[in-house]
Amino acid sequence: MINIEQMALVLDALPDPTFVLSKSGKYIAVFGGKDGRYYHDGSGLIGLYLADVLKTDKLNYFLTTIEMALSSHKLLIEEYELSSKDVKGLPDNGPEHPIWFEGRIQALDFLVDNEPVVLWVASNISQRHELEIQLRQFSDTDQLTGLFNRRRLEQDLTEQFETYQHNHTSASILVLDLDHLKAINDNLGHHIGDQVIIAVADTCRKQLTAIDNAYRFGGDEFVITLPGQQLEQALAFAEHLCQCLYIELQKHIVDGVFATMSIGVASIHPRDKSYEETLKRADAALYQAKRSGKNQVIAKHI
Numbered sequence: 001m002i003n004i005e006q007m008a009l010v011l012d013a014l015p016d017p018t019f020v021l022s023k024s025g026k027y028i029a030v031f032g033g034k035d036g037r038y039y040h041d042g043s044g045l046i047g048l049y050l051a052d053v054l055k056t057d058k059l060n061y062f063l064t065t066i067e068m069a070l071s072s073h074k075l076l077i078e079e080y081e082l083s084s085k086d087v088k089g090l091p092d093n094g095p096e097h098p099i100w101f102e103g104r105i106q107a108l109d110f111l112v113d114n115e116p117v118v119l120w121v122a123s124n125i126s127q128r129h130e131l132e133i134q135l136r137q138f139s140d141t142d143q144l145t146g147l148f149n150r151r152r153l154e155q156d157l158t159e160q161f162e163t164y165q166h167n168h169t170s171a172s173i174l175v176l177d178l179d180h181l182k183a184i185n186d187n188l189g190h191h192i193g194d195q196v197i198i199a200v201a202d203t204c205r206k207q208l209t210a211i212d213n214a215y216r217f218g219g220d221e222f223v224i225t226l227p228g229q230q231l232e233q234a235l236a237f238a239e240h241l242c243q244c245l246y247i248e249l250q251k252h253i254v255d256g257v258f259a260t261m262s263i264g265v266a267s268i269h270p271r272d273k274s275y276e277e278t279l280k281r282a283d284a285a286l287y288q289a290k291r292s293g294k295n296q297v298i299a300k301h302i
């Protein structure tokens with residue numbers, strides 16, 4: 001058996017800072033988390049209230065979480081970020097950057113000063129969090145162009161369709177397909193074909209506003225989403241883009257061969273049951289543009 005002094009040493013050596021917090025947000029006790037590479041020293045918090053050190057948003061979040069742990073009596077696991085802008089009067093030593101924490105919060109079966117209390121273990125998960133962001137970016141991005149990929153398109157279109165169903169905000173989709181890429185690949189090599197694809201991505205990026213997005217759908221096919229835009233606006237934008245691409249792709253002319261772009265446009269219609277129906281219409285418009293001689297834009301109303 002370990003004695004009470006040894007138990008105190010164990011608590012002090014806990015790798016992650018561990019707080020006993022009352023329902024009203026008072027720091028009753030602070031143990032562990034002594035490594036300054038990962039944590040600020042929390043010992044000065046004892047006797048203070050969360051309201052003394054946290055700004056309003058974070059304060060409300062912490063108090064609500066304590067409340068939930070006390071009422072459920074189950075282990076709560078929460079992820080949250082704390083930076084110097086959230087915390088008043090942090091000591092100078094300790095990490096400079098915002099820290100992502102995993103909080104494990106458990107109600108304790110005793111009262112302190114007649115108040116219920118919780119145990120709150122706060123583990124620094126910043127490295128893991130950064131890795132998760134990188135992995136998400138990696139899985140959402142097309143390697144050649146840096147545009148979002150098809151997986152991300154499906155996710156974004158699902159969200160845009162839900163927004164449309166909720167508040168009827170219009171949204172439009174452009175489907176773009178390069179003309180003559182096969183001839184460029186065959187005559188000039190795959191490497192030049194790649195440069196043409198990258199030039200398309202760069203030109204699209206330059207023409208988009210902050211809420212629009214461009215995606216590489218696959219091969220020489222791209223999609224642009226224009227949230228909030230009706231068909232007429234989207235058509236005008238597509239025609240402008242087609243012109244910009246024509247000018248840009250002419251720069252890649254070799255032996256008289258250069259690519260152009262065909263574009264199909266459609267907007268979400270009240271009769272659409274899913275984004276797939278809108279996308280299908282934009283695709284049908286694209287194939288009409290191809291059949292009508294390429295290097296042009298066609299919009300399909302319904």
Ligand SMILES: Nc1nc2c(ncn2[C@@H]2O[C@H](COP(=O)(O)OP(=O)(O)OP(=O)(O)O)[C@@H](O)[C@H]2O)c(=O)[nH]1
Binds near residue numbers: 177180191220
């Ligand atoms: N260089 C390069 N070529 C690609 C890539 N992905 C697909 N392609 C080529 O793109 C071409 C797409 O086929 P098509 O759409 O029939 O070719 P196209 O000449 O553009 O035909 P149209 O659309 O009818 O004008 C094929 O030759 C593919 O090999 C890529 O990442 N790099």
